Amino acid sequence: MRKLFLLLTFFATALTQAQTGTPVFKLTDQIRQDPGVKVGKLPNGMMYYIRKNVKPEKKAQLRLVVNTGSVLEDADQQGLAHFMEHMNFNGSTNFPKNELVNYLQSIGVKFGADLNASTSFDETIYILPIPTDDPAKVEKGFTVLEDWAGNALLDPEEINKERGVVLEESRIGKGAGERMSKKYLPVIFNGSAYATRLPIGKDSILQNFSPDALRRFYQDWYRPDLMAVVVVGDIDPAEAEKKIVEHFSKFKNPSKARVRPSIIPIKERKSNLAMVLTDKEQAQKVLQIIHSFKKSEKVKTWNDYRKVVIESLYSDMLNQRIAEITKSKEPPFVIGGAGSISFLRGYKANASFALLGDKPVDKAIEAFATTYGSAKKYGFLQSELDRAKSNLMTSVERASADKDKTESAVFVQTYIGNYLSGSNMISFDDKLEFMKAYLPGITIAEINKYAAGEDLTTGQFAILMGPENAKSNLPTDAQLLSMIDNAGKLPVVAYTEKSVGGSLIDKGPVAGKIVSESKNDKLKTTNLTLSNGVTVTLKPTDFKNDEILMDAMRPGGFSNFPLENKMNAEAGASMVMEMGVKDLTPVDLEKFLAGKAVSVLPYINMYDEGIEGNSSIKDLETFFQLIYLYFTAPRKDEGLFKAEIAKQKSYVQNMMADPGTYFQDTLTRLRYNNNPWMPVIDKPSDYDVMSADKVLAVYNKIFGNADGMHFTFVGNIDSVKFRSLLEKYIASLPASPTTHKYTDVGLRPAMGVIDAKIKKGEDQKSQVVIRFSGNAEYSQTEAIKLRALSEVITLRVIDQLRESMGGIYGGGANSSLSNVPYGSYTIATSFPCGPENAEKLTKAVFGIYEDLRKNGCEQKELDKVKETWKNQYHEQVKQNEFWLMTLSNDKVRGLDPEWTLQYESVVNALTIDDVKTAANKYLDMKNYLIGTLYPESK
Template identity: 45%
Template structure:
């Protein structure tokens, strides 16, 4: 695609999921949707929805009025300058410049900018953010748009970023520690392997030695003049764009752009902005890169890298549609292979892919299972060759066309309900990559006119010319090393590819599947009673079988219906010997399909549909969840009915599923982060076998297919005590007959619908543990506070305010003032199940030499909050952000569904959703102080520290981290 829906469409076609966010409601399409297209050589126009302009100094701007979310403006400053432009003494300084944008400028002293933005509800990291890549740097600034002074100041922020950074030596020196902590955070197996891979991936080009994070020695020692030179050379208006999308007057915003940016000057002389070339690969070679801490093994076959620029014409647009259809069909075939009894891989994909804004290549890749790379390579090469020689079938093409058309239908249906950030991302791509922006009205018209006319012969011709044959290639294996790892050699990889290329392939065997989920609906039940809740806009139904329904029709989205149901029960009802059978029962059943259909059958039957349903066992609840487009509600309800109608037992699919889980669990054993997470939970719950933890290979080996099926049937043979909640774009009168038919006919025999309290409790007192794992010089501190709680909405609010204030301090003190961390923070929760309690967790990655300082600084801030409470300014920042988020959430179907479901599960008043703003306004600093005293009990917490496995380092840090 060439539009903002590029990622959505490609993802849908590649993975073919049972998506929820695909179209349903049949809104009136543009009258000309099926009209004949103009000349395919005609350029794609810029749509009327966006104002695109250019100042005399070369700065480009994009402005669009969009009212979702209300009273909000999404601002972006986009700079066509990244790490690829760094001189030898500047490696890492493009990214460092981005950091310095928050550390002093013409109109904002150090720390003033972040503090000001927090005061108007902009949250650092979650809202306010930035990133640096090879070829660009982007600053993200969402701001409230209700007050003119906030808008003007927001543009002042962008102006300072563009040409007003002070770059003071003392500020630079202060930021070094933070950037070095970010570099440390990125270290590990992935970083080590990447440094070996990059020269080959980028064919020895400049990209290989210009990773944005840079070189540690340069970051520690560069002179201020080096970063000033980068800023002067590349932060200039002819390489910049301002993107402004939101609930604003475009004319007002255009004046702000001109006022703040028209005076910017380009440097004289200008350095030429070149894009690094990637040399062509002519030969074939293999690379094997392993690490004992690596993630799952994988193989990549990268065919020659080629220059690529999108053609901004209707013909180019049509080519992208053809490519998307081709990729969707090929990857569907690979997905089918992954679900065989002894699959060649755990998952795979094959398609053209972009490497940089100006280069791409054809790639085939797979995540490997226990049988290693040879069967995966064989399958990848043969499926590509099968498609190249024999093409695809008419039924395959018809399915992907349906999915593509429905995806665009959704986008068009939701055009007035699309978040401003999505439009902003589209305009960024237009500026950086040349992606055309004709607007969804035009695209919907183009797609409806083009897709039906794309023929099978055309697709198959595309496959023949696109899938490489007899070309040079790079074959890469990555994976874990260590005892028991079967690591191939480069020669073995090349031999596997060569052998696969020599094999004869046969035409794909396309098996016919049913046209629909159900030949006829079940005998319907009836609606026994109906009541209204005018406060919340709810309709409550009781069906003839006792099943209850809550309906909340909304206009928040034009084409989305969400569903949820829960009752007490879940895994808690089963004995310890069934722990893993119960935990995996629902995923095992889902992996085998639905009633009479395999997962592959389901994807085919549901092509072009918008329906997904899951049924599972939580710890203390049984849960059914679903989502659908507005015209696919019946399909979603049929899937619910089939979830209760029986289980499809398939030994082959079970073996495939268990094999993948075993491989993933085995691979976790070498990863420091996974071992650390296990240690935190084990320490917190004193190794209780029923406590939550990640599964190990020996746990998976204990799973029994028939027992897992029996457990699922025990819970989902009956819909007794389930209340189904529906929120979204539906008509109450129209949906009621469907509910009576599918939910009213569900079986409701008597089953237990209460949970068991298994007595799982955290340890008491102060418990400390050190975990030594990992070869990098990095540590992580975990602190967990737990205890009983009187769980009320007000207490949850106080706990939330406590954690938010602490996060402000963690950023301000541990990061900005002390330079001990790059990221991390505190989060808290309360629940009434299976007993009323709270949990507060703190996670802080840092260096081993700083563990003691991090622990001491964190407890110092905790003590300050316990004794003095928060500053009023801190609490005001939290309140302002919450209220802005609340206003947005009130227009979100998911927020309403979650609130209604929680009110049922925990027995609270759902009308509290309407009082949140008043509760926030009433929150005081003393409330937060008392919450800190209750929930941050320094005599009752668990501290777990991850240190490197080097014994000397570990011993030293055990000493300094003791309090």
């Protein structure tokens, strides 16, 4: 539930060249509100936002937004803003005790996945999606929001029960990152209230606070003048407004309301500062530099918005230069990023981030400093600005094209932002018209003037975090500060770049033909066979106006290669992505594709291989050309290959320091008896067997022959245009008839009972995994029965281990039934907990298993599962991603894709006897693995 604070979430705006047009707005005009949203205010000060939107159909997204977070807590309330969020799910006037969750589950709203909430420094947001096909459900939905707003019971017994749950949530966050953040966050927040008011609070207060302290927080801050209701979905706006008035007008503000500051003051830093932190559980060496920190300016007019666009163009171009450095033959970091970021409410920052691997710290700092310095002194190139504009314009055009297919949740986020921080609610059409009119007029001189005015060397704060075992190779605080100061004095040079060609393919391939065609009226698909033997399925949809998705797949994968060549085969596709195609490096290709909405990714999995991607309508030919090149023209680049191998080695070298990674890796080794084919974390030395020639030999063997590939395209497909492109670029692929299969390498889970107690980490936290697996006959209907069992287990884990015992924050079960490489099943239950409770909670889970084997589940439990699944299905069948995955996977796995049309009837036919039978079939008490992670001190 708790909203995690992300220190550096980089602001990356997509940008594309527009055509000039007649300005619809004057720059001095106030930005007008999107006419599609109704904004109102009740007499008690509560705001509301309402929008009719039918994506998805028969569903509405409801939010209660409370302008209240942990920064408003008194000293004895640290953590109670978040605790209050929990208590709103544990007893209210209309939903006593745990009735709220039970009711919502009964109408198909899943706790955690759908029903949720989050608390941060400045706000608390309650999330409720509801079906709108039944007026009674809609009314209940608004009753839930009403109870969240002001009807919490705050029963002392329920408060005491919830302490354990919140403390378990706190426990999950503990580790190297939390320990180090407690040291650097107060410095970043520079003595402000944020420094001592982290949302999770203090464990000592959570354990011992008086219920009166929680009531005081609730009475002070949960009041209508600090709240907004957001309603977006398939609902009549007039009816929604009526319900808001009915449910929320009665709430009153306190007679002596405490002042809610609009912005919490943070002192400006005048001098540079540096901090080096190490921890024995820190797996990576990470550098973060906050170069500048300042208040955000209000955006009221179109001219203000134009300034925002200039800033985002600058940030995008700067980050592109850093990305180019990352993809060079001698990069100073494994991953790097830079730009403007959203910080706390009312503030923004320019920041840099780098995952260093084994690279020297000073070289990374110098790379950032000289990149910023070059932009400041010499500015950017016109070609850089053209690409940034082109990317932006494409993004805005596509959003506008799909304005009537936009998900309700997207609008919700816009309205929440408007209420909390005053961000704009610009319609898709207005943004497009603005970009057409004013984006072309933003000049390189303006961008460079902005860059020259950026002071990124005063008041910097650098944080270096690394593994404790590397401490002797890390600088001290003083040395890191010196590196920052010295890097700012380095000479800089102007950025240069080579020109990129104007076409991907110089001479078009010799086109093939479509030789046969058939239709499936039930699935509304067309199946084609091309002259080279490649097969194609087309499914035109109207789910998105400007989206086409593709997957080409066949049986195969790296299991077909000898064990000694596994590393080269497994990484074959990803390494080609790092080297490029034709004569284009990845950087060249990215520049060529500026303004084009195209993505193509080859892949080699263990038992299948293929290529996937997506495209806009206008960029289809480029899309097909890129597919063609990934089959026919992978690029060899020894320098880039060696650079990527070095990155991978440095990335994995210390991963086992993280207790969670160590635990999962150890369990995998136990589960598969150290079979060399098992999926575990690689050692740096494993990469020594790799070479560019071996990787390309694997890649060319797979993709040099398109025989057996089945292409599936889903989206807004123009049949005539598609046929021409298929004949030109897919039917022309080299394809020699051969057998395509995967190889069963004998990877099998160990049989019998394995009870592994694994010690790692210093925090008092445990993780429990209980996994059953074995042979099974596969069918799509049987997979549903197994999944139903795992869903019921999840319901009981939440009800018993969380709500009744207060022993966990979250947990549950998942399952899989597969026919590749053999008929097999897995059903696993996992949960984090305190070490002192691990055995007790594990015993409780086995009690759940035994009861399900003996008595099966209750009808109301199965009904909850069915309702959730049917709600999900009704949404999924209106999504291109769902149909792409279904049609492509079923074809390659030899399954009947029409079974998907029967899904709802199969779900309706499920019985409690099916769940009981599945429990006895798959919960084999003679064959399972228990893994329990304990701290080293346990």
